[in-house]
Amino acid sequence: MNQANTAGTASRVVPKGTGEVAAARERLARAVRAGDRHAMLELGVSLLRCEPAAPDAGVGLLKVAASRGEAAASHLCAVIAAQDTQSDRNWDIALDYLALAAEQGSETSQRELLLLAGAV
Numbered sequence: 001m002n003q004a005n006t007a008g009t010a011s012r013v014v015p016k017g018t019g020e021v022a023a024a025r026e027r028l029a030r031a032v033r034a035g036d037r038h039a040m041l042e043l044g045v046s047l048l049r050c051e052p053a054a055p056d057a058g059v060g061l062l063k064v065a066a067s068r069g070e071a072a073a074s075h076l077c078a079v080i081a082a083q084d085t086q087s088d089r090n091w092d093i094a095l096d097y098l099a100l101a102a103e104q105g106s107e108t109s110q111r112e113l114l115l116l117a118g119a120v
Helices: 018-033 037-049 055-067 071-082 090-103 107-116
Strands: none
Touching: 018 037, 037 055, 037 071, 055 071, 055 090, 071 090, 071 107, 090 107
């Protein structure tokens, strides 16, 4: 599958059972330490979705992965920013991440920008 278009499948390698989550996170953490930006995406999603959750750490990993060119992470950062009710600039930040994801090759983000621009 094209990594640039994997926003909806980011958590495919993280098991749901709590007994397996720690082991999966450790495998992902090793890959992150080795510089694997896709592992950053996967671990970030795990920290957001699986117990024990660590949302701040998860979002932090997604931001780093986005800055390193992971389109799916950039797209998820856009979604998260759009929902941030604590920021007055949430839509500006969301659009910046959406544009970044589109530049990084996310077809989903490219279509969403066209939709927002009224071109669809």
